[in-house]
Amino acid sequence: MDGRAVALGAGTVLNALATGVGSAFALDVETSATVELDDSTELRGEVDGAPDADTRLIERCVELTVERYGASDVAGGWVRTESEVPMAAGLKSSSAAANATVLATLSALSIDVVDDRPGDEHAGRAGDDTPSDAVSRLDACRLGVAAARDTGVAVTGAFDDASASMLGGVTLTDNTADELRSRVERDWDALVWTPPERAYSADADVSRCERVAPMARLVADLAEQGRYAEAMTVNGLAFSAALGFPTEPAVEAMPHAAGVSLSGTGPSVVAVGERHELETVAAMWDERDGTTRLTTTRTDGARVL
Structure with a gap:
């Protein structure tokens, strides 16, 4: 029983740590997961290129998915992730790994995933039209969020990041209820600068983030009006x-x-915008330590291979 899937990294419109409301958008950087299930009692996780990496998140994703949708004789196996998304860099590497692992596990269990991506409309949990033998994208996403909470990878569970990674486009979420408020599609060019240092989400100072809650509420208002680019700039200054x-x-x-x-x-x-303008920014950011990547947004989301 084996499966393989990929999910996307993402950038931030609104950090959810201040109010529980968050917004993110998918980027054209991928994480893949390969899952093999068997009747052993051992589950082994690996991260390509990082032999000492913490594999609890991806292992927990397999465990939760098998517990909910698997057969009683499946208790062990192997999961491996490979990623273009740098870890602990703010680009949603954990969400991408979790989503890819859940989808790969569902594939290994021969369970279909229903494409329930909404457009501009509000969307909640899967409705009555979801086949009983299938799983919606949103509910698959929620399994990864639950695993992130279980393993302490994310303070809020990062449903905003996970939803953008899973569904593609720009999502606005209530992370306290794991509910999707809206999803829209935006085709932007994007520029990413990643300095050499790393920052783990679980180590973030939540109390300091809560102090900028008035700005976070303003960002949420802008996002609800569809003014995502302006929203992310306000967010960036406040949370920096x-x-x-x-x-x-x-x-x-x-x-x-x-x-x-x-x-x-x-x-x-x-940064997002027109490519020729972002190339000007790239020339400045290239002078800084770290790496600069010119890429695009994505609207297709995660997928089973």
Whole structure:
């Protein structure tokens, strides 16, 4: 019993740590997962290129999926992830790994995944039209979020990040209820600068983030109006201050980008806009330590291979 799937990294419109409401958008960077299930009692996890990596999240994703949808004689196996998304860089590597692992496990169990991606309409849990022998994308996403909470990878469970990774496009969510408020499709070019340091979401100072809740509510209002690029710029300035990251990269990008923000709890900064303008920003960010990647947004989301 084996399966393989890929999910996307993402950038931030609104960090959910202040109010529980978050927003994110999918990027053209992928994480793949391969799952093999058997009747052994051992579950082994591996991260390609990182032999000492913590594999509890992907192992828990397999466990939860098998517990909910698997056969009684399936108790062990093997899961391996490979990723273009740098870990602990604010680009949703954990959400991408969790989504890919859940989908790969469902594939290994021969369970179909229903494409329930909404457009601009509000969307909640899967409705009565979902076949009884299938799983909706949103409910598959929620399994990964549950695994993130179980293993302490994310403070809020990161349903905003996970939904963007799973569904593609730009999502707005209530992370306290794991509910999707809206999803829209935006075709942007995107520029990502990732400095050498790393920042783990679980280590973020939540109390400092809660102090910028008034700004987070403003960002949510802008996002609900469809003003995502403006929203992410306000978010980036507020959360850079709260989490102690420099604002200079964002200030450099502002004359050229439609929007720019600290992504997640950092340290990466993501700008969106027109490609020729982002190339100007890339020339400035290339002068900084770290790596710069010019890419695009994605609207297709995660998929089984």
